[in-house]
Amino acid sequence: MARAHNFSAGPAVLPLSVVEQLQEALPEFRDTRLGLMELSHRSAAFGEVIASARERLKRLLAVPEGYEVLFLQGGASLQFYMSALNLTAPGEAADYVLTGSWTKKALKEAARACDAKAIWDGGETGWKRVPRPGEYAPRDEAVYVYYTSNNTIFGTRWAEPPAVGEHHLVCDASSDICWGPMDVARHDVIFAGAQKNLGPSGVTAVILSPWAVERSRTAGQSRPGGLPSMLDYGLMVDKGSMFNTPNTFGVFALERVLAWLEDLGGLAVMAERNREKAALLYDELDRTDFWRPHAERDSRSLMNVTWRCADPELEPVFVKEADAAGLVALKGHRSVGGLRASIYNACPRESVEALVDFMRDFERRHG
Ligand SMILES: Cc1ncc(COP(=O)(O)O)c(C=O)c1O
Structure with a gap:
């Protein structure tokens, strides 16, 4: 049967050449004599894969020096909570620009960790657009402003990141990461579930500025009992995304998608x-x-x-x-x-x- 034209919102179409490389790697991965999914994440071969994925994403997005790239699990949905938990101390403020269902979910999760508040609500205009400059104003005390660069469900996007002055910026880029160039330096956290533009489900790319890592080690760790290990950006950075077993298959697929992007220019x-x-x-x-x-x-x-x-x-x-x-x-x-x-x-x-x-x-x- 022929492959259909696939317009799925995610998991979504992958380059056929990547799917074929996955197929080839399953029984025998490179010169390891082992199958891709049967290989230790501590092996040299997988170490090369995850390092290459990191480097390719950094090159493609021109990630500034000093920023960290992680490949985590739990989907973008876990990042809704994890970003707030790491960037704030209890009671600190964070502001959310609501442009669709995913930002509403992010706000709900963040509110478990800090004083999270909506500063614009696109529901009032039927989720047909993102706000114009001047329609929203972050609170002075807000530690960061949060937005979703592309709204998968309603089909809207920010052509430019929100204008928030000196405020730190957190972006859910799940449905448009690597669509084109992005000003990473303007952001402190960018995260994206891989299953739309980067590969299969089960891997989440997270890009952190030095400030974000520092906040995790200070504000985040100031929480009673500290940060749970699996929700600790600082620990994930220290362990190179391998505090526990990563999604090895997913990281390899993502690395191949990034190679495809680099090869085409x-x-x-x-x-x-x-x-x-x-x-x-x-x-x-x-x-x-x-x-x-x-x-x-x-x-x-x-x-x-x-x-x-x-x-x-x-x-x-x-x-x-x-x-x-x-x-x-x-x-x-x-x-x-x-x-x-x-x-x-x-x-x-x-x-x-x-x-x-x-x-x-x-x-x-x-x-
Ligand atoms: C913009 C956006 N954010 C978050 C999510 C949730 O992602 P996940 O299923 O990886 O948690 C999606 C899923 O479609 C999405 O489109």
Whole structure:
């Protein structure tokens, strides 16, 4: 059976060349005479893999000197709590810009660790956009401001990081990390579940500034009893992400995805491709009243394109017919309905072209 055009929000499409390398590594990994998943994480061979993954991510994102890169488990959802727990002492303030479901979940978890507060709530404008400068103001005492660079469910994104003056910045970049270049130096914590743009589920990339590591060792450790080992950024840094057994398969897959990105020319090239792919789809959505794009223009995501049919009753028909035509996973998130095409880095332009062709045909038949 042929591989379908995959528009899944995550786990999501991987480069076929990477999937083939995984397949090859399973029975016998390089010259180890052991299979990839049967190899000790303390082996020299795996040590090379995790070091290479770290170096590649640093090169691709131009991570500043002194920053740390970790590969942890527990998903982005664990980082909701872990970031707050490490960066604050009990009772300290942290401010959250709510642009969708994932920021709301992050706020809820952070509130267990500190005085976490929403300073803007996109629910009041239907989650159609991110805020404009001047619509939100961090509290003076806030230790950091938290945002989600790309909102997977609603299909919105920040074109630039929030303007928060001298405040430290924490970013959930799960659904757009490595979509293109990013100003890492402006951030103190960036985390991302790998299962959209970086590889399989089960690995979370975490980038920490020297300040963030220092806060973990001071504010975080000042908590009664100190930080639990598995939630301790400082310890994870000291142990090179190997305090306990990492997801060896996932880290290898991620390293191969990063190699694929470097081989094709890096993030500037990727950004160009992503802009072109997204433009194909948004042009189609803007072409006719048959479609109703969800996000306001200046907040449109390049990774998750969300829309409705003018006649919502046609949406399940669209999803079903698209699936039969080899275009899979176009149903909107269960919490919002509608339609969504996730067109991450590994989603080829041909898949987007096939989707646009299908949309035109669908309109002809149902319009
Ligand atoms: C922006 C964003 N943050 C966090 C998450 C949660 O990630 P995880 O399932 O890795 O905990 C997701 C998952 O889709 C997401 O899109």
